[in-house]
Amino acid sequence: xxxxxxxxxxxxxxxxxxxxxxxxxxxxxxxxxxxALGVSHGSVYRHxxxxxxxxxxxxxxxxxxTIDALRPYADAPGPADERLTxxxxxxxxxxxxxxxxxxxxxxxxxxxxxxxSAVVDRHEDHxxxxxxxxxxxxxxxxxxxxxxxxxxxxxxxxxxxTDRFHNPAHxxxxxxxxxxxxxxxxxxxxxxxxKA
Amino acid sequence: xxxxxxxxxxxxxxxxxxxxxxxxxxxxxxxxxxxALGVSHGSVYRHxxxxxxxxxxxxxxxxxxTIDALRPYADAPGPADERLTxxxxxxxxxxxxxxxxxxxxxxxxxxxxxxxSAVVDRHEDHxxxxxxxxxxxxxxxxxxxxxxxxxxxxxxxxxxxTDRFHNPAHxxxxxxxxxxxxxxxxxxxxxxxxKA
DNA sequence: GCGATGACAGATTTCAATATCTGTCATCAC
DNA sequence: GTGATGACAGATATTGAAATCTGTCATCGC
Numbered sequence: 001x002x003x004x005x006x007x008x009x010x011x012x013x014x015x016x017x018x019x020x021x022x023x024x025x026x027x028x029x030x031x032x033x034x035x036a037l038g039v040s041h042g043s044v045y046r047h048x049x050x051x052x053x054x055x056x057x058x059x060x061x062x063x064x065x066t067i068d069a070l071r072p073y074a075d076a077p078g079p080a081d082e083r084l085t086x087x088x089x090x091x092x093x094x095x096x097x098x099x100x101x102x103x104x105x106x107x108x109x110x111x112x113x114x115x116x117s118a119v120v121d122r123h124e125d126h127x128x129x130x131x132x133x134x135x136x137x138x139x140x141x142x143x144x145x146x147x148x149x150x151x152x153x154x155x156x157x158x159x160x161x162t163d164r165f166h167n168p169a170h171x172x173x174x175x176x177x178x179x180x181x182x183x184x185x186x187x188x189x190x191x192x193x194x195k196a
Numbered sequence: 197x198x199x200x201x202x203x204x205x206x207x208x209x210x211x212x213x214x215x216x217x218x219x220x221x222x223x224x225x226x227x228x229x230x231x232a233l234g235v236s237h238g239s240v241y242r243h244x245x246x247x248x249x250x251x252x253x254x255x256x257x258x259x260x261x262t263i264d265a266l267r268p269y270a271d272a273p274g275p276a277d278e279r280l281t282x283x284x285x286x287x288x289x290x291x292x293x294x295x296x297x298x299x300x301x302x303x304x305x306x307x308x309x310x311x312x313s314a315v316v317d318r319h320e321d322h323x324x325x326x327x328x329x330x331x332x333x334x335x336x337x338x339x340x341x342x343x344x345x346x347x348x349x350x351x352x353x354x355x356x357x358t359d360r361f362h363n364p365a366h367x368x369x370x371x372x373x374x375x376x377x378x379x380x381x382x383x384x385x386x387x388x389x390x391k392a
Numbered sequence: 393g394c395g396a397t398g399a400c401a402g403a404t405t406t407c408a409a410t411a412t413c414t415g416t417c418a419t420c421a422c
Numbered sequence: 423g424t425g426a427t428g429a430c431a432g433a434t435a436t437t438g439a440a441a442t443c444t445g446t447c448a449t450c451g452c
Contacts, residue, residue, distance in 0.1 A: 029444085041398090042398070049445090181349070185350065188353070192389035227414085
């Protein structure tokens, strides 16, 4: 009743994210979301079957934003080894910035991530695909010497090897003064492996 | 009063571990520990200034056991590259076995680990030292080509790159059917880097 | 007809009273 | 004298009654 705009899934997701931001994952309720939109909570249930589905959709939206922010680095011009370092650095910077800038929001999304492992798995697949794209280009360019058949497994290995620098479970460690050096050392290790 | 044995720090630690195992980290109290030993809780405070100090000591003991279990692999005979793979595999197997065999106990120690980051940092230093020892041997043998000056940073990078396979924060992922393959892929990556 | 509503049942959470725990210390037993 | 005890104060946790939330659905207004 507050506005005359149509109630869309998108508007509900936006309001849900705002409510999560304000109240945190433990206290955010569907009633809060409805109140923020000026509608009854029954209307929210018209667009999302359950509260869990709503939170899952918010999680998915948030993760997709990361994917989209990274795509330019995956598709950047230049040699593949530099692109890989650029992409990994961008991922680390993005996550570290989010964790440092608003630790509470980070904690909120960590809870959501824990609730929606299937969504997170798909997200990981997308990130690994971006890495795989860079590795394939590097293989064509002759910069990377990993056998072509191993590329998918290697892309995932690169993702896993850098886990500590993008997995939110480690966000507490990113504020350490030497985390940048530790990250650089792992990237160096990975680059050596790919060029071996 | 239950026994005539002397009350030692060691006996208290053993009882504390048992109480933690039985009740979990949230419900285990100093009174429980005293009860298990048949003494008053005041006597426990004679050996440990606070409950936090007691829990820290238990954490330290538990982590030291891991260090001791791994030392044979660090000091094993044979070429350094094989020793490194053996050591990493032993670490992963050890952690996975503990996590799979008794998930609740694992969750308990994850809580303790979260409470005692200083102890954990020292533990990590010990593990990194074992890796560094293997890398140094590999350098002498000519198996690893990493510059000698980089060895300490590289040892830590190897530890970080394999984080996902020994950090308890990831224990939920270790039961996945492809975790063994993912681990092998990362070890392969690390070996390629060291021999590059 | 179509999306929105709000009353409702059962599940979950909150809140305040009650109980237990942590850490101290004067006292006790040997 | 040494080490153990248990009463105590303040902090923390438990409990159960009351409030709120989730998810459904018959009904409403456009």
